[in-house]
Ligand code: SF4
Ligand code: SF4
Ligand code: SF4
Ligand code: SF4
């Protein structure tokens with residue numbers, strides 16, 4: 001099913017889609033663009049290439065309540081929370097959607113699977129958005145990602161000459177376009193090929209890197225690489241493929257909620273253990289964990305490197321210690337480029 | 339820019355290489371180029387080969403003084419390249435007894451102000467390919483041609499209202515000083531916020547802070563945040579929870595800002611490090627302004643002998659809290 005809508009009509013589309021449940025869009029929030037629920041008056045920005053924080057916020061929210069509790073006397077009442085209302089994520093770029101597939105492998109494809117994640121994932125309709133012009137930080141090509149297409153999207157969207165072309169690819173996608181009804185026009189005659197997009201070429205050679213790293217836990221590279229790291233966690237918070245969380249309570253006087261929220265291996269307390277021991281005592285161990293996880297542990301289990309080249313750590317690390325620097329330091333570079 | 343730049347890098351390299359190769363310092367903290375010409379990242383130089391990578395250009399924003407906290411554990415004597423803000427950061431650490439002066443050699447770099455990549459993009463109307471600088475102007479090359487702009491309009495926020503671009507402390511000054519700068523807009527936003535009603539202001543901060551990820555990068559980058567254990571991580575008592583709730587946002591931001599009262603050196607590293615651009619400097623500068631108004635002009639980090647107002651006691655201290 002193929003439909004089109006004029007760009008200036010989009011606010012009407014947002015309104016109609018948001019009537020049924022949260023509609024996440026890249027929204028201009030002051031100086032930055034973030035994936036957030038749209039509401040009347042919010043300024044959607046489909047021209048931004050990458051949001052400051054990745055779209056994983058929709059699938060694995062920074063904070064997710066899963067239980068409410070109430071104590072009175074010595075009675076404890078536990079109230080489960082229904083979290084997953086139908087959600088639309090509109091404008092997810094190919095890199096971010098590829099990253100969601102990587103989260104799926106962690107949260108769905110292993111036993112036991114993660115129920116919170118499953119509910120949310122199943123009830124989310126994804127509208128992918130092709131990239132017309134990459135950001136200088138984008139390097140998804142290095143991971144074989146085609147910025148013009150997001151396989152796995154329920155609807156694929158392209159921006160073209162003041163029009164938005166929408167192609168439904170799944171039943172969920174068709175239902176979404178149906179929901180929009182008369183706001184959309186027939187687009188069967190429109191060409192849906194997005195132009196080829198070339199992203200930054202760092203000359204990476206990832207072939208064999210995960211196997212190669214297997215024996216390199218004690219490699220002297222780690223003694224140098226970590227030095228500039230501030231341990232600030234920005235890289236993990238903005239990254240679409242980082243998926244660690246912590247569990248905590250928020251409450252007052254015997255009443256409150258239990259939630260999970262993003263956590264980061266770049267923090268000291270991430271591995272604080274009862275009794276006071278911390279197996280990752282310093283920044284070196286933490287930096288090694290982050291890069292080994294992306295480049296060795298994840299690929300060992302799931303057969304692909306846990307980076308999609310979205311470029312967010314290249315953009316946001318305050319001291320420019322990013323995944324490309326790590327890959328190069330570890331020898332994952334084409335030899336001619338050296 | 340290219341030629342002048344080579345010249346000045348050489349000058350820096352010459353100054354530090356004698357000391358590093360001669361064994362006067364064990365480590366030099368400097369900058370090197372990253373993947374992009376608009377990024378310069380920290381360099382930890384121990385050899386001549388390391389010094390080959392040294393950079394000193396319009397993108398050396400990262401404050402290097404903070405690395406002393408870690409590096410002085412492993413080295414007897416460390417050399418650091420310091421801009422104006424980095425030197426004040428060093429004084430901050432010194433006053434907080436986190437470093438010892440005799441363990442550090444400071445190479446002072448009077449700073450022309452660092453450029454902001456996002457401003458370059460904005461001015462050029464697209465991804466800039468390269469820039470050349472001459473006489474306070476910047477020529478930005480883009481795919482479709484060239485754009486010219488005033489250098490001052492392309493500065494990082496942290497550099498825009500920087501009053502002291504010259505290092506306040508150094509062992510060796512590598513270039514001629516820029517002189518104290520006249521800044522007119524330093525407290526402009528603070529004044530606007532002061533004009534608001536309490537409700538308006540609360541609403542403003544609630545909205546701004548709503549996008550805070552509470553990653554605490556602002557703390558990690560800050561030269562006054564050198565506590566061995568931050569209140570944020572303290573388990574008992576547990577001051578700070580992790581919920582993304584307005585109350586938790588306010589808790590963190592108020593405590594962080596208050597801990598810097600009279601101690602914040604106005605380097606802007608917190609704001610520069612924030613991945614979602616929270617205007618942290620507005621909070622910091624409100625407190626700087628209050629200190630100035632209550633205790634007389636005080637510029638943290640300028641003079642390590644001058645105690646921060648809130649760390650001293652005078653019988654004639656203004657008792658503004660009880661009066662208002
Ligand atoms: S690598 Fe960069 S972004 Fe990540 S924790 Fe270290 S300093 Fe922060
Ligand atoms: S490691 Fe960096 S480039 Fe790779 S997916 Fe994460 S944020 Fe994006
Ligand atoms: S990394 Fe690739 S897919 Fe992601 S925004 Fe950039 S060009 Fe698009
Ligand atoms: S203000 Fe910015 S840097 Fe500080 S905790 Fe919030 S998101 Fe992180």
Ligand code: SF4
Nearest residue numbers: 560602603605606608
């Ligand atoms: S609070 Fe910000 S401006 Fe003040 S010293 Fe810390 S990093 Fe610098």
